Amino acid sequence: MSLEVLQVSKQYGTQLAVDQVSFSARPGQVLGFLGPNGAGKSTTMKVAAGYILPDAGDVLIDGISILTHPIEASRQIGYLPEHNPLYMEMYVVEFLLFVAGLYQLHGAEARQRVAGVIHDCGLEKEQHKRIGALSKGYRQRVGLAKALVHDPKVIILDEPTTGLDPNQLVEIRALIRKVSQYKTVILSTHIMQEVEAVCDEVVIIHEGKLVAQDSLKALKQNTTEVVFVLETQEEMQSKWFDDLLGLAKCHLISPTTIRLEAKEVFLLRTELMQVLNSHGLTLISLRQEERSLEHVFYELTAPRYNV
The missing domain is CATH 3.40.50.300 (P-loop containing nucleotide triphosphate hydrolases)
Known part of the structure; x- marks a missing residue:
């Protein structure tokens, strides 16, 4: 029924x-x-x-x-x-x-x-x-x-x-x-x-x-190949990451934590580090995540910070 x-x-x-x-x-x-x-x-x-x-x-x-x-x-x-x-x-x-x-x-x-x-x-x-x-x-x-x-x-x-x-x-x-x-x-x-x-x-x-x-x-089902969560000691602006190679989505989880979805793992190697250095950011953690139901839920319902 x-x-x-x-x-x-x-x-x-x-x-x-x-x-x-x-x-x-x-x-x-x-x-x-x-x-x-x-x-x-x-x-x-x-x-x-x-x-x-x-x-x-x-x-x-x-x-x-x-x-x-x-x-x-x-x-x-x-x-x-x-x-x-x-x-x-x-x-x-x-x-x-x-x-x-x-x-x-x-x-x-x-x-x-x-x-x-x-x-x-x-x-x-x-x-x-x-x-x-x-x-x-x-x-x-x-x-x-x-x-x-x-x-x-x-x-x-x-x-x-x-x-x-x-x-x-x-x-x-x-x-x-x-x-x-x-x-x-x-x-x-x-x-x-x-x-x-x-x-x-x-x-x-x-x-x-x-x-x-x-x-x-x-x-x-993942629409992008990799998901990165980056945490820094200083506050960030999402626009700093807009030109990264292979970037699909980018949004701030909090003023010091950003979530990046990318099609190219190259993000991890060169360009991402260049952004950190150019803005004087102190890296606290950087992790790659598998897509999960929690990620889907967050994408659909999380508040957005406009910085």
Whole structure:
């Protein structure tokens, strides 16, 4: 079952948080949803999950509109918000049965569904404990079980691994990959390694607008041969590097750090050093980098310094 976000916009007062964003997600894949703080990620996720209504546009769950058929569409969506809402005084199994009841699941059917998600989320040993007594990793598992208990076809996860230790990260990532085998999963995160570990396709938004959607492999394909990051003790001006042989792109990361994309490795040998010498720059570090998702993200969303 697919999810389609169609020209969605959302405004809060004078701030346009989401501006005509469109993307789609397919069954059997994990779609990574990325953007810097304030880009509109959580707002978009809430609209996609049916928690808030868009000011314009629509969301279709297998062709069903969340605007015209909200109940029917919401039955097919499981949502884990960034701030995992749990009743800390309830026991795990008690809480999941309560959630099942909210989706009109009762009796043997509810118990079967709850037993299934407890097993899938690795909560068998924790099911009779109070949620407040669990570690954060297990609370996240409970949140994921909550999102799965009514057997939705689309799972929306907003920052599901925030604050987890490395072992918990590995466990939750494995669980997400397992779920994605038979459901459509959308994952919002700030952790690039997480995206590269679990996602098949990536959507990036910036300042409320969609700036990229493609497969992870396609986004990482290098359009230039080499990338250099140069750091000096003194402040630089990007125009000093404009005439370098083979230069493709150049921008300041900070007043003393510049990122250069070049088609010729000759940059490293002669011309780059001549620029440093001619402007009396003290070299602190110079490194060559491979293109990564982090680089792509930075290129599309980073602030620019005009010097």
